[in-house]
Amino acid sequence: MPEADQAPALSATLRAVNESANWVSGMAFERGVPSEYELRKHTYAELKQRGLGAQAAQHTIKKVRDAYTTLKANIRAGNLGKPGGKRRIKVESKPIVFRPEAAHPYDDRCLSWQYDAHTVSMWTTAGRLKNICFVCSADALKTLREHRKGESDLIERDGAFYLVAVCDIPEAPVNENPHGFHGVDLGVVNIATASTGYRAAGRGMNRHRKRQLELRRKLQAKGTKSAKRRLKHRSRKESRHAANVNHIISKTIVTTAERTGAGIALEDLTGIRDRVRLRKDQRTTLHSWSFHQLASFVEYKAKRAGVPLVYVDPAYTSQQCSECGYIDRKNRVDQATFACRSCGALMHADDNASHNIGRKGEAVWISGRESRVPATP
Structure with a gap:
């Protein structure tokens, strides 16, 4: 400030x-x-x-x-x-x-923090400026005071200045003996579905994205100075909203796993945008899907809480019955319905997939844990 x-x-x-x-x-x-x-x-x-x-x-x-x-x-x-x-x-x-x-990065030689006074002193082309005020939350100030280390980046965005400080926060000890794994199925219709029963519906997020897309189209078609000004004002609004939603979802998933002493299993969706072929009217939805950001939020929150996290192969998780293990493409009746053709189990398709992911996560964790045990001499 x-x-x-x-x-x-x-x-x-x-x-x-x-x-x-x-x-x-x-x-x-x-x-x-x-x-x-x-x-x-x-x-x-x-x-x-x-x-x-x-x-x-x-x-x-x-x-x-x-x-x-x-x-x-x-x-x-x-x-x-x-x-x-x-x-x-x-x-x-x-x-x-x-x-x-x-x-632009600043190190401790050209930037100093005065936490009690909420000010910084930094180098500029006009000389060193002192007593530049900064504002942040009480939690952020505590993190800065206890864990700030290394460089800080100065950024100007829409006329406002931000200092992005690097904080080296130690990871909590990982729970080596989790009580099972909570599988998390990621999707577009439902952003995340956990095997605990938690489901984050994507209806509101998709509606928000559609509305933002229509507004951008109208403003771009208008082309006036005021329309361009409104476009600039609305820039990054959708990404900020999506990030906030992903923070809420990831916090819910991690706190539940921490409270129950369980681990978290996520799908490894690397390269899914290159593998999937969709109609033209579906491409915007796929490329707006921020599954990687959600996974990264879950990952860093899990590290801070000491919750075990593994990535599993998503193959057949939507076709396999979580009750009997039978795999068939026809088990998936539609987007929301799973009906096993072998045992007759009927459930929500995302719930079924999350249970399969959780079971795979437990197998991956046990396999990894055993591989870390030294061989008997």
């Missing part, structure tokens, strides 16, 4: 370091993206002449090199298409560009 005379200095600093980062990126691209040490030899002196401090120059060079490392990893993983594809050719044919208000 900078004062009126402090905000311009922070904004100017971000623009200066990101403009310098774009210059460094161009140099790196011309020289075939050399190592960080080599890149520093070619750019450090120029960055100092541009008015950047020693640490700011070092962080700018490292930020550029890390960006190219990430790009290379994405290309190797095939996330940007196959060789010769339009998207891949586009990203490989030009240097990486940083937005004027993109994040």
Whole structure:
């Protein structure tokens, strides 16, 4: 929460370091993206002449090199298409560009925290600014005081400034002998269905996404200045809402497992968007499905609570009967109904899948636990 005379200095600093980062990126691209040490030899002196401090120059060079490392990893993983594809050719044919208000890292040499006073002191291109106020919740302040370690990123978003601090929080001891595993089936109609009976319906989330999509279409079609202003104002609103819903769901799942002394089993859905083939009108729903974010929220909350978590192969979990184990595609009558053709068990399809996932999770955990026992001499 900078004062009126402090905000311009922070904004100017971000623009200066990101403009310098774009210059460094161009140099790196011309020289075939050399190592960080080599890149520093070619750019450090120029960055100092541009008015950047020693640490700011070092962080700018490292930020550029890390960006190219990430790009290379994405290309190797095939996330940007196959060789010769339009998207891949586009990203490989030009240097990486940083937005004027993109994040810039600060370490303890150029940023200091005064927790009691709720202020920070940080380097800017206009000199060191002191007594910049910051606000956060009481829990966040306690976490900062006890666990902050390493760098903090300064970000400007919609005219507001944020400091994203790295906190190294120790993991709780994992419960090595859980009382079973709670299977969690992830989906679109029902965001998450746990074998405990908990079900997070996706109707509200899907309705919210549909409404946001229609609003974006209308505003984009209108094309006026006020419409563009409204589009900017509404940007990221859907993602913030989805993240909040995923936080609520993941907290419910983890706290239930912690209270009952059980573990959590999740489906490994890696690559599902590449494997599944859908009609054109269904693609938006699939690509809006934030299952990875929900799984990551469950994972880090489980680590903090000491709850065991495993990922299982989702194959046949929706076709197998959780009562008798019989597998048949015809067991799945429709999206919501499961009727076993062998034993006649009738239940909600997602409940059935969650029980199968939980059983697989227990088998995976036992197998992993046994593999950790040293062999008898």
